[in-house]
Amino acid sequence: MIKPNLRPLLGCIADDFTGASDLANNLVRAGMRTIQTIGIPAESQKLNADAIVISLKSRTISKHEAIKQSLQAYEWLKVQGVEQFYFKYCSTFDSTPQGNIGPVTEALMDEIFGEGKGFTIVCPAFPEAKRTIFNGHLFVGNELLSESGMRNHPLTPMTDANLVRVMQAQTQRVVGLVNYDSVRAGPDEIRARFHALQNQGIGIAVVDVTCNQDLESIALATADMPLVTAGSGLAIGLPNNWRIRGLFDLNDSSDMLPPASGYQAVISGSCSQASNAQVRDFCQRGLPTFVIDPLADVSHVNIAQQAIALAEKHLKNGPMLFYTTSQPDIVKSIQEKLGVIKASEHIEKILAEIAKGLVQNGVRQLVVAGGETSGAVVQALGIKQMTIGPQIDSGVPWMSASSPCCHDETIHLALKSGNFGSIDFFTKSFTQLSNLHHE
Incomplete structure (x- = not known):
């Protein structure tokens, strides 16, 4: 018997509005009742949902303001009692050499684990949208990110497809890689790779993904991880972690909307x-x-x-x-x-x-x-x-x-x-x- 869910299970912080709806869409497809808010809700507001996605407009603002807003969103979600936090960025890893993905990730890690401590992943992949990662390099379709149209983005031109290198330039923690061979071996091997990296003093790991099965394996391996950072793709697999534990069941009406007019x-x-x-x-x-x-x-x-x-x-x-x-x-x-x-x-x-x-x-x-x-x-x-x-x-x-x-x-x-x-x-x-x- 499925236990009634009295609080949100997943609390998400998205760095822009389309990315937030992209993430919420994948959660709903996986059966989670999901609410997307615009900005941080009122302090006393309680939302009845399995997942809450807070939409920020923090992708291209100053690094310090992005950190401030993201931490405020984290504190609100923490009060809601969520079990896991999810920092969502674009599947093309839109950022500058200074941030904001790295600085926000580190600020959240410091808050959750303690300064300089903890471990999390970087995984912007979304194979359904033709975003894949191989040997730490992000591909858009068959092209490296740096050779795609993203190289001409007016605000965040992406000229380097090596995510380990891009992330390392934005963070103080050491960045490593969980490569394709480990991912394809399944959840147990992925977890083993996580532990090995942590023992080497690595705090953030880019994870290879070539298909949805990889995302599902990674999701299982991150079930007990307090903080994950990713594009929207990982949301395809995460809900299954709570379903396995009997905390919620597939909601067939999770995507119902009223009739349109106008x-x-x-x-x-x-x-x-x-x-x-x-x-x-x-x-x-x-x-x-x-x-x-x-x-x-x-x-x-x-x-x-x-x-x-x-x-x-x-x-x-x-x-x-x-x-x-x-x-x-x-x-x-x-x-x-x-x-x-x-x-x-x-x-x-x-x-x-x-x-x-x-x-x-x-x-x-x-x-x-x-x-x-x-x-x-x-x-x-x-x-x-x-x-x-x-x-x-x-x-x-x-x-x-x-x-x-x-x-x-x-x-x-x-x-x-x-x-x-x-x-x-x-x-x-x-x-x-x-x-x-x-x-």
């Missing part, structure tokens, strides 16, 4: 190769679009007003796309004129203002592409908590929430990491949502 819109601020292809697909279908030129006007409100005015004419006929998505050379030109940080903030303000206007004008189904864009949009809409629904594509679920911008009516949201999703993602998302309650 107008449909897409906002894309991502400059990834995948998002560029998705924008082209939407345009080629002859659907209405609004292209945002960040250099056209330094007053983001004016651009937003133009976008909303056009939306009022087209939304009643179907989905509309609003985008700044551009090729790397155009992005570089904008950054040279405005500065990297100012350009990013300027674009986020424009897209956030458009999102508010769309919701105020009846949009209740909204797809957002890009991690930074998603964070700006969700915060602008005043959303505090989201319920996770069914998966659209690997790593991207539909979610429902309420927003004060529409008198707390239900909004359905899909927050897509830039590199995720099929080429027709923008249009098929709405088709899937409309079919949910007609099957």
Whole structure:
């Protein structure tokens, strides 16, 4: 007989909003009742769920602020009584040579184990999204991370695929490797490798992954580990640890959402190769679009007003796309004129203002592409908590929430990491949502 679960089992800290929904999606698929919060909830709030995912916007902020926010999230989850903590970052390990992945990991380890003590893993792999690790090197599809489109990321260009080297540059603890041979040998061998590394004075280990079976083995090997750090892939296997112990059973209704209503819109601020292809697909279908030129006007409100005015004419006929998505050379030109940080903030303000206007004008189904864009949009809409629904594509679920911008009516949201999703993602998302309650 399954014991009633009186407290959350897993407490997650995600460094951006799309990554948080990606993680929550995998937990829900594994049967865990999961709630995603926007920022750290109110101190007295108690959430009834198997897993809680706290969404932070800490990936590209200062190292010190990222540590501060992450520790605050940890303290809140600790009060909830969770058994295991999960620091979630992107499957492409988005960071700079200074952080923020390494510094946040170390700060959490110091808090949980004591300064300079303890052991945890680094595992951004997600084979379903074509992110794998071999001999410590991260691959995107068949390309090394450093040879993929991530080398041109406007905020966190990734020019080194060696995760041991990248992580070591960001941490004081010694970083080691659990290679493919150990992982393929199964959970017992992985645990043995963990112990061997710890005996060598290594505090953090990058773990190779080439398939979902590897993730399941790693999950079993980390069942008693107080802190894991990973992309969303590891969440596929972790819930089984509590199922084995009889602490929760598969929840067949864990991804149920209310019926969708209202107008449909897409906002894309991502400059990834995948998002560029998705924008082209939407345009080629002859659907209405609004292209945002960040250099056209330094007053983001004016651009937003133009976008909303056009939306009022087209939304009643179907989905509309609003985008700044551009090729790397155009992005570089904008950054040279405005500065990297100012350009990013300027674009986020424009897209956030458009999102508010769309919701105020009846949009209740909204797809957002890009991690930074998603964070700006969700915060602008005043959303505090989201319920996770069914998966659209690997790593991207539909979610429902309420927003004060529409008198707390239900909004359905899909927050897509830039590199995720099929080429027709923008249009098929709405088709899937409309079919949910007609099957």
